[in-house]
Amino acid sequence: MTAAPPPGAASATAAQGAPAKGRIVEGHEVNANRDLTCDVCIVGSGAGGAVLAAGLVGRGLNVVLLEAGGAHTKADFDLQEGRAYPMLYQDRGTRGTADQSISVLQGRSVGGSTTVNWTTCFRTPPRILKHWADHHGVDGLTADALRPHFESVERRLSIAPWPLERANPNNRKLLEGAKKLGWDVHNTRRNVKGCANSGYCGVGCPVDGKQAMHVTYLPDAVAGGLTLFADCRATRLEHRGGRVSAVHADVLDRATGRATGKTVRVRAKVTVASGGALNTPALLLRSGIEGKGLVGKRTFLHPVVTLVALYKEAVKGFYGAPQSVYSHQFAEPAPGGVGFFLEAAPVQPMLMAQAAAAHGTMLRDTMAQLPHISAVLGLIIDGLLPDETGGTVTLRSDGRLRLDYTFHPAVNDAMAAAHDAIARLHLAAGAERVLSLHAEPVEVRDEAGLRALAAKPYGGLKHPIFTAHQMGGCVMGGDPARSVVDAKHQVRGFDNLYVVDGSVLPTSLGVNPSETIYGLAHRARDFVAEAAS
Amino acid sequence: MKRRTLLKVGLGGGVLLALGGVGLSLRGPTRNRPVPDTLRVLSDRQYLTLAAVAARVALPGEGGPTSDEVGVAAKLDQLFATMHPGDVKDIQQLLDLLDNALGGLLLGGRTQTFTGSTTAQQDEILSEWRTSGLSVRRTGYKVLAGLCAATYHADPKTYASVGYPGPPSYGNVRAAQETP
Numbered sequence A: 001m002t003a004a005p006p007p008g009a010a011s012a013t014a015a016q017g018a019p020a021k022g023r024i025v026e027g028h029e030v031n032a033n034r035d036l037t038c039d040v041c042i043v044g045s046g047a048g049g050a051v052l053a054a055g056l057v058g059r060g061l062n063v064v065l066l067e068a069g070g071a072h073t074k075a076d077f078d079l080q081e082g083r084a085y086p087m088l089y090q091d092r093g094t095r096g097t098a099d100q101s102i103s104v105l106q107g108r109s110v111g112g113s114t115t116v117n118w119t120t121c122f123r124t125p126p127r128i129l130k131h132w133a134d135h136h137g138v139d140g141l142t143a144d145a146l147r148p149h150f151e152s153v154e155r156r157l158s159i160a161p162w163p164l165e166r167a168n169p170n171n172r173k174l175l176e177g178a179k180k181l182g183w184d185v186h187n188t189r190r191n192v193k194g195c196a197n198s199g200y201c202g203v204g205c206p207v208d209g210k211q212a213m214h215v216t217y218l219p220d221a222v223a224g225g226l227t228l229f230a231d232c233r234a235t236r237l238e239h240r241g242g243r244v245s246a247v248h249a250d251v252l253d254r255a256t257g258r259a260t261g262k263t264v265r266v267r268a269k270v271t272v273a274s275g276g277a278l279n280t281p282a283l284l285l286r287s288g289i290e291g292k293g294l295v296g297k298r299t300f301l302h303p304v305v306t307l308v309a310l311y312k313e314a315v316k317g318f319y320g321a322p323q324s325v326y327s328h329q330f331a332e333p334a335p336g337g338v339g340f341f342l343e344a345a346p347v348q349p350m351l352m353a354q355a356a357a358a359h360g361t362m363l364r365d366t367m368a369q370l371p372h373i374s375a376v377l378g379l380i381i382d383g384l385l386p387d388e389t390g391g392t393v394t395l396r397s398d399g400r401l402r403l404d405y406t407f408h409p410a411v412n413d414a415m416a417a418a419h420d421a422i423a424r425l426h427l428a429a430g431a432e433r434v435l436s437l438h439a440e441p442v443e444v445r446d447e448a449g450l451r452a453l454a455a456k457p458y459g460g461l462k463h464p465i466f467t468a469h470q471m472g473g474c475v476m477g478g479d480p481a482r483s484v485v486d487a488k489h490q491v492r493g494f495d496n497l498y499v500v501d502g503s504v505l506p507t508s509l510g511v512n513p514s515e516t517i518y519g520l521a522h523r524a525r526d527f528v529a530e531a532a533s
Numbered sequence B: 001m002k003r004r005t006l007l008k009v010g011l012g013g014g015v016l017l018a019l020g021g022v023g024l025s026l027r028g029p030t031r032n033r034p035v036p037d038t039l040r041v042l043s044d045r046q047y048l049t050l051a052a053v054a055a056r057v058a059l060p061g062e063g064g065p066t067s068d069e070v071g072v073a074a075k076l077d078q079l080f081a082t083m084h085p086g087d088v089k090d091i092q093q094l095l096d097l098l099d100n101a102l103g104g105l106l107l108g109g110r111t112q113t114f115t116g117s118t119t120a121q122q123d124e125i126l127s128e129w130r131t132s133g134l135s136v137r138r139t140g141y142k143v144l145a146g147l148c149a150a151t152y153h154a155d156p157k158t159y160a161s162v163g164y165p166g167p168p169s170y171g172n173v174r175a176a177q178e179t180p
Helices: A007-016 A047-058 A081-088 A126-136 A143-156 A169-181 A217-224 A279-286 A349-356 A360-367 A409-429 A447-454 A514-532 B003-025 B044-057 B072-080 B085-098 B101-108 B119-131 B135-153 B156-162 B171-178
Strands: A023-025 A034-043 A063-066 A159-161 A189-191 A227-229 A232-240 A243-252 A259-273 A304-306 A308-310 A325-327 A340-344 A376-380 A391-395 A401-405 A433-435 A497-499
Touching (some): A034 A047, A047 A217, A047 A514, A126 A143, A349 B135, A349 B156, A497 A514, B072 B135
Parallel strands (some): A023 A227, A034 A063
16 A cells, blocks of 8 residues: 555544545556455445445444445546446446446445435335335334434435425426326435535535535545555455355556456355345356355345426426435336336436437437436336246356346336326426437327326337346345345345345335445344344 | 247347357447547447437437437547546446347347337337336446437537527636625
């Protein structure tokens, strides 16, 4: 390690008022292979790994954290989409399902997806916890049991309701439309402190208003002694007889993404995979840990659909907090159905152009209306039906992660219903017209347009679909035949391997997942600490 | 194209291949724009194909730059150089397929390469790929159109043409935060 002050250590010093005991080591600083021993090695510095690391360091444990992404600070965030997405997202912002039916927005940097998420926070809905207990045998995850954990992370991350008077015009369309239709609608809670209300949460907060992991729990952990290797991609877990003996990682050149040839090996009493849904299953699969064929299965995505709503007045959806209003009007469908919830999205040009998935005059004419576009999202709550399989993570022959997603007919029905709801909402809010994003778009101005919209096909590659919420793949449960980890996050069949991230969720949540992951990681600190002690 | 149609074309394709398909498959690209000498990943032909796609995907809005003026294909080449080689290979294969005259004949009934087609034909081809019954073409459209559209609209030179003032600057806020 060199003596150059690392960004994380500097933040930690500022946050704690005392010199940091640990540090962030960036890839360019690793000039020789490293061989380390510690109490706990964590792979991944996002919502799960960061909260866990801070808790373990606070208990006096020696912790090493490996993060494939780079260490960035607010000074790196110039709010230019063309720079931010390749820098801060998985696969340089191009991740998707194998057939590209779903575009995957997933963060990749120190702080993981919390560096680029839109700050919307919900506790895990009690009905989801009950579903996990009833259908997946998950013990001990009740609203009461989780309350102290949520309260703790809410204090640290300044999670609080965002005042409606600060909602931007884009979110106000959601508010006004829902109110006129008599739908459930509320303001969101956000993890911000000193938020500038810029609207650029998705490309890295320029003023550290977002209380992401790289400005909260990670500096806490570094101040307490955490050693965090950035630009360091875990390639495999070495194990024998149900014990992980080492984590092997390649040091990456941040500019090219290529391995530098230098490696890091960490031998820890306990290893924790916290790389997030998709990456954690892939790491286990690369390590030959298949969990009786369950690793990678039951990956749920909250598939997202949207339409382009055009208003006479300027909406300027590119400015202002991306998500300050939500509606759960359709979250709980009739038995056999799949629900969805409604939130807004920032309308910045690169993201909008990608979402439009069009070319030529259609794309040009849509983009020409940018300041007048409002974007409301329908997020499909997948994974709650007994016969839903959702997505599957496997490995390609060259080791790359492959994600496939099976659209259950009820999910397709929910996407159709979400289109209808979004179109109705915008018309109620005063939109002049609403355009679907089908190859041959439907223009909705009235009931006839809604009928035409209902007649369109729905499903993969029928219209654009996104995901910003990846869940499952190493699911938690009470039945060893149906789950990868138990209710204490321990991988079945292993003495010293845990998974603490969104991949343990047995279903999707029906709400944004970050706070659930924070809360579960906060709860998991005791289990991991006990195993390492 | 329906599966049955594809099978018919596939059967006839064998004859075509024998009669001159090899010649079609070897037909070179149309060099109607300069190729930068700084390419890191793409071949000249792949660059020309991608640039031709970008030109039809991202039409300039009022007063906006062309995709060539933005340098969409060159920027993407730089991006590809930082991606997993397997992902890049997939994209290269898509570009090769798109500009392959034999592939165009078998799948779309055209004998021209994509780069050798008129702009109207290129628009038709892109639309066909978008709604094709073949998943490789639908997927290909999503990849290529998405990359070109995103890269074009990420460039500040395009902002004014879509009424986007650009992101605000927080340099002064950061400076204030960092003042002891």
